[in-house]
Amino acid sequence: MTHSDMKGLIWATTDSNHRMRVLSLYRQILRSLNSPKLELSYAARLAKKAEVRTIFMLGSEERSTHNIQDLIDTAEYALSHLREGKIPKHVQ
Numbered sequence: 001m002t003h004s005d006m007k008g009l010i011w012a013t014t015d016s017n018h019r020m021r022v023l024s025l026y027r028q029i030l031r032s033l034n035s036p037k038l039e040l041s042y043a044a045r046l047a048k049k050a051e052v053r054t055i056f057m058l059g060s061e062e063r064s065t066h067n068i069q070d071l072i073d074t075a076e077y078a079l080s081h082l083r084e085g086k087i088p089k090h091v092q
Helices: 003-013 016-032 042-059 065-083
Strands: none
Touching: 016 042, 016 065
């Protein structure tokens, strides 16, 4: 699946109330992984980006508004850490 197919999948399956927020978070997280603040090798950056794409692809299949909001909250948490130059830990 290409990047443009992925974006289309997210766009097509996300509730319209959350659609723009999800796409924005997706793009911001991918861009944040390029930050020089993150001490990642090129291979590690590519691996993290693949992980993000997979998470968003699986999340795009979610239909529950409550679960979608949880995914958005988790993405915002991850983005806040990435902006600080930290790789987010798993949320317990």
